[in-house]
Amino acid sequence: GAVVSQHPSRVICKSGTSVKIECRSLDFQATTMFWYRQFPKKSLMLMATSNEGSKATYEQGVEKDKFLINHASLTLSTLTVTSAHPEDSSFYICSAREYSSGANVLTFGAGSRLTVL
């Protein structure tokens, strides 16, 4: 089945630094990837839709200058949290859709837990 790899799984950084999270589709091409954020005991909130070769579309309330998304190839999307602050500490999860099976199903990465000190 479709596999989405996400790295790093955990990252701790100091306030003010930037952190990059990678999301790769391992055995399929993903023209569209989605980035979600999940705070403790809360649901997944869609942050942005990442389209290969074009600018990401951000959901209302998500700062595009703070959460930089790049989707330079059909198998890789990156999320960079710039000038991270403690309130950015969260579980970030990417997902992608594999169309060849004909099913409209998203495959999720394992998630990246960011802790900003």
Place this chain on the structure above:
Amino acid sequence: QKEVEQNSGPLSVPEGAIASLNCTYSDRVSQSFFWYRQYSGKSPELIMSIYSNGDKEDGRFTAQLNKASQYVSLLIRDSQPSDSATYLCAVIDVNQAGTALIFGKGTTLSVSS
């Protein structure tokens, strides 16, 4: 944006019982519905998808969809302690950027042995 509502629970059932999880959604034109299971600290995993009114069964899981009532449910028969997790209801949201999943807040299920 579409809204997906779930009772956060916790829902507690004894081992072997039927667990019933419910979800309502705001958008009448929604066509695709999903149930995901999420263990603590892990990413969601797909349990069921349902697109048509009625019931869809897969092993111990049955999804039920009623588009007129904008209601989708998940039944878990013969509940096991390993079923203890948060269950997320999700609806497809079609926008200009693509088709993303919009999630409810999730219902926490606890199955006691």
